Amino acid sequence: xxxxxxxxxxxxxxxxxxxxxxxxxxxxxxxxxxxxxxxxxxxxxxxxxxxxxxxxxxxxxxxxxxxxxxxxxxxxxxxxxxxxxxxxxxxxxxxxxxxxxxxxxxxxxxxxxxxxxxxxxxxxxxxxxxxxxxxxxxxxxxxxxxxxxxxxxxxxxxxxxxxxxxxxxxxxxxxxxxxxxxxxxxxxxxxxxxxxxxxxxxxxxxxxxxxxxxxxxxxxxxxxxxxxxxxxxxxxxxxxxxxxxxxxxxxxxxxxxxxxxxxxxxxxxxxxxxxxxxxxxxx
Amino acid sequence: xxxxxxxxxxxxxxxxxxxxxxxxxxxxxxxxxxxxxxxxxxxxxxxxxxxxxxxxxxxxxxxxxxxxxxxxxxxxxxxxxxxxxxxxxxxxxxxxxxxxxxxxxxxxxxxxxxxxxxxxxx
Numbered sequence: 236x237x238x239x240x241x242x243x244x245x246x247x248x249x250x251x252x253x254x255x256x257x258x259x260x261x262x263x264x265x266x267x268x269x270x271x272x273x274x275x276x277x278x279x280x281x282x283x284x285x286x287x288x289x290x291x292x293x294x295x296x297x298x299x300x301x302x303x304x305x306x307x308x309x310x311x312x313x314x315x316x317x318x319x320x321x322x323x324x325x326x327x328x329x330x331x332x333x334x335x336x337x338x339x340x341x342x343x344x345x346x347x348x349x350x351x352x353x354x355x356x357x358x359x360x361x362x363x364x365x366x367x368x369x370x371x372x373x374x375x376x377x378x379x380x381x382x383x384x385x386x387x388x389x390x391x392x393x394x395x396x397x398x399x400x401x402x403x404x405x406x407x408x409x410x411x412x413x414x415x416x417x418x419x420x421x422x423x424x425x426x427x428x429x430x431x432x433x434x435x436x437x438x439x440x441x442x443x444x445x446x447x448x449x450x451x452x453x454x455x456x457x458x459x460x461x462x463x464x465x466x467x468x469x470x471x472x473x474x475x476x477x478x479x480x481x482x483x484x485x486x487x488x489x490x491x492x493x494x495x496x497x498x499x500x501x502x503x504x505x506x507x508x509x510x511x512x513x514x515x516x517x518x
Numbered sequence: 519x520x521x522x523x524x525x526x527x528x529x530x531x532x533x534x535x536x537x538x539x540x541x542x543x544x545x546x547x548x549x550x551x552x553x554x555x556x557x558x559x560x561x562x563x564x565x566x567x568x569x570x571x572x573x574x575x576x577x578x579x580x581x582x583x584x585x586x587x588x589x590x591x592x593x594x595x596x597x598x599x600x601x602x603x604x605x606x607x608x609x610x611x612x613x614x615x616x617x618x619x620x621x622x623x624x625x626x627x628x629x630x631x632x633x634x635x636x637x638x639x640x
Contacts, residue, residue, distance in 0.1 A: 308574070314567025317574045319600035326592055329567045 239418040243434030245405035248454035253402035254278040259505035264397040267372035268414035269404040281358035281370035289388040291332030292347035300344035307336035382410040421449040427459035448518040450475040524586040528556035530613040536587025537637030539569030569593025594630040
């Protein structure tokens with residue numbers, strides 16, 4: 236089973252929900268797909284066992300074979316190739332590694348070479364009360380713009396025998412789609428403010444397009460206004476949980492301690508949430 | 519000589535567009551006769567690589583000199599490979615830019631003047 240945690244707006248509590256859910260249930264695996272700024276490891280404190288470097292193929296042009304026909308430039312959707320006078324320029328940082336240029340080159344003048352974009356790390360949760368939690372995250376190299384290939388590398392570790400919990404990046408663009416697609420259920424975390432609601436609506440549009448069932452967790456639920464509640468009611472969107480703005484929670488968060496460690500009753504709340512999701516009660 | 523000015527409009531009285539890759543128009547002019555052609559920039563809303571595409575575009579049109587506000591690193595590399603001289607820091611109208619260039623008051627740059635994505639509004 237795959238449950239993803241997304242939000243639209245940043246800073247609403249995706250990682251809080253993903254890590255606490257993962258720490259509350261048996262046989263879970265958490266996959267932090269926010270590869271530009273992964274932070275689930277702060278709560279999980281995993282023991283890393285393996286580090287795997289991730290590469291994308293970028294074109295290298297054999298100048299002795301290239302006749303400057305321009306086919307590679309024409310098929311590149313990402314404007315990563317320019318042909319000027321007798322020079323073929325490759326802009327590797329714009330390349331998505333799709334391979335079209337190599338495939339279509341009539342002169343067979345293009346060879347693909349590996350470019351490192353980042354790495355994944357695999358380990359297990361070391362928190363005392365849970366021992367079977369598997370952990371995977373990806374870290375994009377500084378200066379790299381291409382998150383989706385690295386997210387795919389993280390998602391390769393999805394296990395068919397575990398409950399896979401995906402911590403998605405914020406927003407609604409390519410990295411989010413790559414992270415949440417193929418999920419069985421998506422939890423959207425929001426806060427009850429005009430900003431939270433604005434971005435929640437964008438995320439809901441994405442999930443409806445992708446046909447992924449979803450529900451909403453309202454974090455810091457006793458702040459802000461009731462517009463988010465009203466919206467969810469009108470749209471028949473289930474509100475899965477409310478997490479209040481509590482000093483114990485904020486204080487634990489500020490020290491990188493999961494909620495379930497300071498308020499154990501939340502483990503029951505998250506267990507119950509998981510039970511209802513896996514029973515298909517919100518589909 | 520065939521020169522190109524990045525422009526916000528389609529005439530010689532239009533203001534110079536300070537962006538290269540995502541400028542609104544390319545004014546391709548003969549610096550002596552002032553005969554010109556205004557071409558809407560097909561790369562204005564490009565998803566990425568607008569500077570490279572615009573460099574390729576004016577190179578294919580046989581331009582030798584470009585007058586603009588700023589160029590980024592990818593655009594500069596493309597223009598340099600194409601043998602196009604790049605004059606940055608231009609402002610005022612397209613006509614004024616051409617006059618300045620003809621008087622020899624300005625010289626070309628030997629590197630990019632802004633970072634990537636400067637003109638993409640992000």
